[in-house]
Amino acid sequence: CMPILEQCYNLMDFEAVARRVMKKTAWAYYSSGADDEITMRENHSAFHKIWFRPKILVDVEKVDMSTTMLGTKVSMPFYVTATALGKLGNPEGEVVLTRGAKKHNVIQMIPTLASCSFDEIVDAAEGDQVQWLQLYVNKDRAITKRIIEHAEKRGCKGLFITVDAPQLGRREKDMRSKFSDVGSNVQNTGGDNVDRSQGAARAISSFIDPSLSWKDIPWFKSVTKMPILLKGVQRVEDVIRAVAAGVDGVVLSNHGGRQLDTARSGIEVLAETMPELRRLGLEDKIEVYIDGGIRRATDILKALCLGAKGVGIGRPFLYAMSAYGLPGVDRAMQLLKDEMEMNMRLIGCTSVDQLTPELLDVRSLHTH
Ligand code: FNR
Numbered sequence: 001c002m003p004i005l006e007q008c009y010n011l012m013d014f015e016a017v018a019r020r021v022m023k024k025t026a027w028a029y030y031s032s033g034a035d036d037e038i039t040m041r042e043n044h045s046a047f048h049k050i051w052f053r054p055k056i057l058v059d060v061e062k063v064d065m066s067t068t069m070l071g072t073k074v075s076m077p078f079y080v081t082a083t084a085l086g087k088l089g090n091p092e093g094e095v096v097l098t099r100g101a102k103k104h105n106v107i108q109m110i111p112t113l114a115s116c117s118f119d120e121i122v123d124a125a126e127g128d129q130v131q132w133l134q135l136y137v138n139k140d141r142a143i144t145k146r147i148i149e150h151a152e153k154r155g156c157k158g159l160f161i162t163v164d165a166p167q168l169g170r171r172e173k174d175m176r177s178k179f180s181d182v183g184s185n186v187q188n189t190g191g192d193n194v195d196r197s198q199g200a201a202r203a204i205s206s207f208i209d210p211s212l213s214w215k216d217i218p219w220f221k222s223v224t225k226m227p228i229l230l231k232g233v234q235r236v237e238d239v240i241r242a243v244a245a246g247v248d249g250v251v252l253s254n255h256g257g258r259q260l261d262t263a264r265s266g267i268e269v270l271a272e273t274m275p276e277l278r279r280l281g282l283e284d285k286i287e288v289y290i291d292g293g294i295r296r297a298t299d300i301l302k303a304l305c306l307g308a309k310g311v312g313i314g315r316p317f318l319y320a321m322s323a324y325g326l327p328g329v330d331r332a333m334q335l336l337k338d339e340m341e342m343n344m345r346l347i348g349c350t351s352v353d354q355l356t357p358e359l360l361d362v363r364s365l366h367t368h
Contacts, residue, residue, distance in 0.1 A: 005328060029174050040256065065077070082110065157227070158248075271362055
């Protein structure tokens, strides 16, 4: 029989339930990675190559997990990253994640390819709740301009341009499931003819412009005052180039292992990036985030120790939402919060500014 919500004790437990209760096509779309899914697995296992060097006998009675992301104060150093097609997992779609994010005071990144409309997701936010926009850049820049201007007008506080997907990866699990219901509300796709035989991802992505390049960055800066971040950066050279291009941040990410298979994990790229940024005196010029494979608070702590401002989490909240709706998302976030508080105590830190590289032993990370 199905576990009840209270029997989910960590983020992996939600995945196990979701796998059993979700429609096969929906499970295939959410859970798949590109090709042999080597990068998808590596995203998770890379964290196991980093070990803690905890401090003892620190007064850790009071622990403060809060931090800021792009100037917004948040209760914990993670955000809900953009994942397309929320209604595959829950009839209410992305607004469930909006409500969970509100409850825990974390930021939600709204996907271009949400199954709720952009306005529905913004309308579901309450009070001063902060949302960001993930942008797939349309071949028709007039459409993209409208999306950006509308997001800014509706109060979005960050523009995350996805740069790891000039063409959508081959997610064979998804392709095999011969996706038929493309989610009637998918917005802004430019009305292309949709080929459903290639799976959900490919069916909805044909509008994405593969000619997008560094030359386009000044244009984005000219059409918005929102901070601009590049999502899907995978090498330190490109981080440095992003600083030179005047963007406000990067997400070191491989799209949850759904794009280039055998690309490195975000945490590995972070370990390559931060020492170089420090050497060049650039570490304060840009906010660096990572996503991919984050399932435990220890993963988040490792990323922060290495210099990330915060981390994005994708599938775990989709699975929690698909299995249990809002109570599932709420519990998943609460579990992370509890793990985080405990683990900060156990490594001898009472605030996120105390998370530094010397708390880690990364020697095994660089041995392959
Ligand atoms: C994604 N991701 C993604 N990224 C993006 O920029 N635009 C998008 O539309 C989507 N859609 C999407 C759908 C699904 C089902 C998944 C699982 C992922 C990638 C996402 O933002 C993020 O990079 C990864 O999900 C992070 O890895 P984890 O946390 O899922 O392991």
